[in-house]
Amino acid sequence: MGSKILAVWGGKHSGKTTFAVNLACALSKRNVLVGLISSNLTYGELQTFFGQTVPPKKGLFEALGAENPNTGEMFTACGESKNLFFLSAPTRYSGLLSDTVTLEEAERMLNAVSLVFDVLIVDTSAEVNNPVSGVGLWLADTVFTLHRPSIAAQMWYIAVSDFIRELHLEEKQTHILLSPNGEFDEKTYRHMTGLAFAYELPHIRRAAELENAGTPLYFFRDRSCKRYGKVLEQIAGRIGGGKP
Template sequence: MSSKIIAVWGGSNSGKTTFAVNLACALSTRDRLVGLISSNLTHGDLQVFFGQSVPPQKGLFHAINEDNPNIGEKFTEYTESKNLFFLSVPTHYTGLLCDAVTLREAERMMNAAAFVFDILIVDGAAEVTNPVSSVGLWLAERIYTLHKPSIAAQMWHEGVSDFVRELHISEKQIHILQLPNGEFDDKTYRSMTGLPFAYELPYIKRAGELENAGTPIYFFRDRTYRRYGKVLEQIAKGICGGEA
């Protein structure tokens, strides 16, 4: 069974990696085999979120550069869930390996992974020049675009408008508002962008602390975290049920 490819996108500091990691956790509890791919070519961030390490013989560069029919072996299993695997650059590596990544190689890797997992999530990059992120956006069945209200976020949204139009991906985008902590008025941001937000995520004060401790928000039971988890459950239900 080939997977549904889901892309997570947004500007810098929009909460997209936090969302991608926790959505993957939510989906993995629904008896789905979930693969999560990081598009970060210089720093292994997913292993920080999961509190694990990616050995040199695994990881993104090996998956991309090797024509390996068993691409699932390059993913790292999340120790807390038998259904969740992630692909990130190794925790320790040498050389500017990211220079070797091409669109063709990224597409081949992603298509191969799509036959291994029921659901494949690509944690995209803010930069439109990132090959893994761009291929993920192109192949994705749907794109969850995160917005954390700010002038920078509004400028990013405007800056990628030509890219969105050229790739014809606007109809696949589902916009999600990351509610701010009083730093910027979300009503002003809604007015500035004119976007319809399908979901709203609550502000998580201790998100960074939990992530650095390798604890996904989805598995941390507290009032605010449960609110975040309920939104993830709604989205996961839509994905597994085929709803828009």
């Protein structure tokens, strides 16, 4: 495989898709060719973040099809950056294709796509039975695991402990803490999990508003987004080197 493969993981509402999208944006500004894949098999959420659409003849299920010789053509170019392409379920998705996806198809697709991009980011699922997510975690060089402090987040991490052990993920994990918005004490969460967090991301009050408007946080330059962007620059610098 030719590219670095990064998986972004976490429980529900952990901010993993927000992080995956904006890390991809940060890396693309370093003259790195970036592919971003959503493992969501029922809803095309990446196009919402970018304010774009994915036509029926492109997207995740076309890329998973074994008869397709050029998987890279199934990606959609991001309008904000010439170096960023994303793969998601089509905008007008219909049918039950998600029930037919196999681990073999997911592995074939990810191996093929890894030859196209310098960096491949897989936005994985909180559920361990998702085939694209599972293969992405297995093939990843680094697994960025996001934590939004809560009892639910701690319970999710305990629940996936056997999965982490079986796939030998612990040595690949980089834990990232999202600053809580007053709903849960950060120190308590650190004590409960006993984890070491390599990075901390600020809480962005307007995140949902901006994302629904198709504006990645990395490209929005208010104070809180700039703070979020600085952390992403640190991470992107370690992955891709160079300067934005």
